[in-house]
Structures are given as structure tokens and as C-alpha cells.
Amino acid sequence: MNDQRSYAIVLKVSAHGESDKILSLYSRDLGKISVIAKGAKRSQKRFVNKLELFTCLRIFCRPPKRGALYFLSEAELINAHLTLRTTYPRYVTATFINELIQLFCGEQDPDPTLFTLLSWALHTLNQGMSPAKTALFFHFRLLDLCGYQPQIDQCRSCGRTSEQSTGFTLHPGSGTLLCRHCRPPSTTSSFTLTVQTLKFLHSAQQMELEQLNRLQLPLATIYQTLGVLYHYSRHLLQQDIHSWKQLLLLKS
Template sequence: MQPKQQAESAAIVLDCRDHGESDLIVTFFCQHHGRVTGIAKGAKRSKKRFVNKLELFSSLRILHTTPQNNRLAFIAGAELLDGFINLREDISCYATASIIREITLLATKEVEGDEELYPLLMWVFSSLNNERPPIPALVFFLIRFFSIIGYSPQLKSCLGCGKQLQSDETYQFHIASGGICCSKCNSSEHSSRHTLSQGTLRSLTTALNQPLGRLHRLQLSGNSQQEALSFLHSYGRQLFQREIISWAFLENL
């Protein structure tokens, strides 16, 4: 047998669970490999290699084998880059990060890399850790995330007539169709609809095209936050065909 080759990856911890008396099964999202699940042997007893490093949302540099044939990777070591302590100590930020974690796990597969998703995850966790408002961070993350996975909502023109946004028009986002309709093309047959104001639509469109480094400069009014979060929640449930469990935690705060 050929020896397993090891790789070094920047990674974010998305899940961690016990395995036996001393091991941990950890799921990371890696910069170049995408989602990777591996076993950290002896991690619960480790006083050097893994101590205080495998917490949820932590940013690490890990040494690991590349998983093959649906087998677990072997996690040989980890270097803590950022524990995102503030994120984990603020309940609103933690609840927001939990939604992001759940959606990322739902939408990705093992060793399915995406060069855009890792920077987006780093941006949103860094934003939450730096105590920026969690709701705009979640909204901007979701609109970019859905675009990255190939399900970007159609927000620039009416699905019915194809006309671009009009300043004097009211639009409804139709969840099943994944886009907006103007008042003329809106139909009562679409039971799941969300009203989106001009300000909300323009903010979301800007967020899709803005460089990550400038996203924190965008502002969302209270009304736009409510509109955007409501339709993005419903749209996510439609895409994944299931409830997003972590969302209830955020709503109850």
C-alpha cells in the first residue's frame, strides 16, 4: 500500500462530535478542499496537538490526509489561527453563526471545493467576531451563498414581463419561482410571497456585486432587514426542502 499523502489546509470548524473514549470526528470547511470530515485520534486527551483548537467556528491550519472512497480523513495536527472568541460569547452572534453553519452543512458535500465559499465564511465569522450587527451580516452572507451554490434569487427584473426594476413599482418575491414579480404580473396562485421594497432590492443587488472587503460598508434599514431575512429564510427552506432548525433559536432571542 502507498502511504497516505498529507495536505495542509486553512480550515473552519463546522462540526465536532465524540468518537469512542478519546477520539473526535470533526467536519471542516477547507480553503481548497471544501468540506472535509476527519478523525482526530486522541483529541480528547491531547494536551498539545488539539487542546482548545477544535471548537465550533474556529479558524485553523490543519494537517490532514485527503479522504478517499467515502472514508474519513486523518487529522494529524492543528494550529489555531483565530478562535473567534467574541462570536462564541455573544448569544446573538452565536445564533447567527449557527444558522450559517447549518446551511453550509446542508448545501455542501464532502471534498467538493469552492474557491468563493471559504472567503465568504471567513468574512461572516470575522464580522460577527468583530461585533458588527449580526442580522445584516446574515442577510449579506445568505444572498451571496445562494448565488455561489447556483440558486441566486432573481431580483433585477420581473419574472413575468422581464422589465427591470421601476422606482414606482411594488414587487413580490415568489418563493417557488425564485424571483420577483411586478404588480401587473403578480398572481394570487402564488401562495408563498414576500413583499420587497425598492430599498431592499437595491441593497441585496449591491451586496451580490460588492467586493467582500467592502460589504461591511453597506447599510440595511430596519424594514429592509425584516423583509430580506423573511424571504431568505423561506427561500432556504424551499431549496433544502426542510426547516432550518437553528433559525428558531435566533427568532426567540
């Protein structure tokens, strides 16, 4: 059977036996897949310095005869994204981005737009965009691509917009807004979005990826918004996002 070719980002690497590696990849044409790289630990020319976390590769692989493990025949390095492994805040942020992909994406369900978003996020982070901002833009746009974009235009109960009211909260079950007049008294502050944040998110929804770096928001507000998206996603996924705690610690 002929090899399939695609571009892929390395999400996870683990040793397998004496000399092999198993990798989880997000590839443009095959979606999230697991591959085995035979002999990768013996530093053969084929794989040396390529099968590292966060690298972008051109891959050549054979689909499995049975099971779900592809056979990686060859890999070409497209971008090493080196600083994502050598700079702690970037490492933590890239780990968070990878974890979101692993949690939100099913196996072998390709989405080239999502691949573009993931590549953009790791590339931009490697080039020096603020870790918090990268995490926020990535998380927000990922929710959109997965069909969970929060509805942030107006209060879902009374229709007041961000010009007409303040103190909005995101309702995690529906991903819609409630204004301070309509939200139940028990609503926790974990879901609060200020008017300034709503405007920022509106812009982030509409802008091209390459323009996002122009958007400015105070760091404290970025973290507060990341917190809202974290709680919303945890509700959607019904499980925790483990790297969130490390990402939060970068704030201090």
C-alpha cells in the same frame, strides 16, 4: 501517504468514544469533510483549545483509505473567533451560517471563493458587524456561489423594473421577481421585497466583501429580507433550516 494541508473552519464537533473527536470542517482545498482527531479529548498539546466550533485552523490530514473520514494529524490555530462562542447573538448567527454551509455544500466539493465568504462572515461577526446584517450578506452571497442567485432586476412576466413598479415578490420556484400586476392573488407576504430592499440587494451583489458593512438598511427590513431568503432556501433545499427560529428571536 503524505498529509494534505489546507485551511479549514470548524462546522461541528462531536465526541467519539473515550478520547477522540469527530469534526465536520469546511476546508479551502478539500471542501466539506469529516475528520477524526485521535486523542483530542485527552487534551494533548496537538489539539488543545483548537477544535472548537467556528475556529479557523490550518490543518494537516490524511485522506481515508476507505469511507469518508479523514485522519487529522495536526491543527494550527489561525483565528479562535472567541466571541462567536461567548456572545449569544453572535453564536446563533454563526450557527445559522454553519448550517447553511452544511445544507448547501456537498462533501469534498471544494470552492475557495466559498471558503473566503465563510471566513469573512465569521471574522466580521467576531469583529462586531451586526448579526442580522452578517447573516443577510452571507446568505445572499452563498446563494450566488451555489448557482441560486435570485434574479432581482425586473419582473419576469412584464419586465417592469423596480423604478416602474412596486410590491415585488420573489417566486420561490424560479428565484425570479413578479411585480404586483403579475403575481397571482394567492401569493403570500413571505416573499415580498420592497423597492428599497431590491436596491440594497443590488448593491450587495456588486460590492466587495470588505465594503459591505457600509450598506445601511433598517433592522426590520433586514429581517424581512432574511425571511424571504429563508423561505426561498427552504423551497430549494426541500427541508427546514433549524437555526432560523433562534435567529428570528434575536429580532425582539
